[in-house]
Amino acid sequence: MNDIKVAVLGSEAVGKSALIVRFLTKRFIGEYASASECIYRKRLSIDGRQQNLELYDPCSQPSEGKSTLSEQIHWADGFVVVYDISDRSSFLTAKAILHLIRELNFGATKRDADAVVFLVGNKQDLCHVREVSREEGQQLAGETHCQFYELSAAEHCQEVALMFSKMVRNASQHSKAKERRRRPSGSKSMAKLINNVFGKRRKSV
Numbered sequence: 001m002n003d004i005k006v007a008v009l010g011s012e013a014v015g016k017s018a019l020i021v022r023f024l025t026k027r028f029i030g031e032y033a034s035a036s037e038c039i040y041r042k043r044l045s046i047d048g049r050q051q052n053l054e055l056y057d058p059c060s061q062p063s064e065g066k067s068t069l070s071e072q073i074h075w076a077d078g079f080v081v082v083y084d085i086s087d088r089s090s091f092l093t094a095k096a097i098l099h100l101i102r103e104l105n106f107g108a109t110k111r112d113a114d115a116v117v118f119l120v121g122n123k124q125d126l127c128h129v130r131e132v133s134r135e136e137g138q139q140l141a142g143e144t145h146c147q148f149y150e151l152s153a154a155e156h157c158q159e160v161a162l163m164f165s166k167m168v169r170n171a172s173q174h175s176k177a178k179e180r181r182r183r184p185s186g187s188k189s190m191a192k193l194i195n196n197v198f199g200k201r202r203k204s205v
């Protein structure tokens with residue numbers, strides 16, 4: 001069975017937990033007491049196949065032993081980068097995160113990356129106090145080659161579920177592709193192994 005790892009990233013209070021909880025429980029819970037990062041696990045059936053989903057929800061408060069953003073990026077198969085449409089600074093943070101994902105993880109494989117990085121403008125119900133237009137979100141998604149959604153964890157149950165389901169499906173395909181790239185053919189990897197062993201021995205003499 002495949003394990004699919006998805007990191008939900010973004011600045012403080014943009015609604016990362018709200019989106020995850022909406023997807024997992026179909027409910028919107030106003031306040032979350034989150035003093036530490038956490039991984040939610042769920043078993044899902046996607047296209048008739050059982051998948052173990054791990055959803056990483058970082059806590060924005062600094063805490064001891066907390067993983068760094070680059071560790072989180074290396075861990076994940078897919079990313080949901082969230083900003084709050086009523087908070088411009090959260091949009092700038094999302095932009096910085098998207099660029100870091102490109103640099104650290106997916107720079108070389110753009111085609112895969114398009115499918116497994118989503119930019120989500122959350123709190124669409126607050127559009128009367130909007131600070132980031134939909135067009136700006138779309139433009140950033142275009143520039144950084146990711147898919148764009150505007151959602152409200154507070155009001156959209158189905159749309160949030162569809163977004164996560166699509167991410168899980170895409171990340172599942174991407175993790176399989178990553179696995180294939182990691183595993184060279186048998187003869188090649190044996191040759192590499194022999195080379196490494198003898199290479200090391202020669203060096204130590």
Ligand SMILES: Nc1nc2c(ncn2[C@@H]2O[C@H](COP(=O)(O)OP(=O)(O)OP(=O)(O)O)[C@@H](O)[C@H]2O)c(=O)[nH]1
Nearest residue numbers: 012013014015016017018030034060123152153154
């Ligand atoms: N109006 C509105 N409020 C939302 C929405 N999603 C989340 N909130 C509120 O935004 C606040 C922050 O939500 P969280 O889900 O805790 O945000 P977070 O990004 O996980 O925050 P940290 O854990 O601090 O990183 C809470 O008061 C939520 O009720 C939304 O779609 N609309």
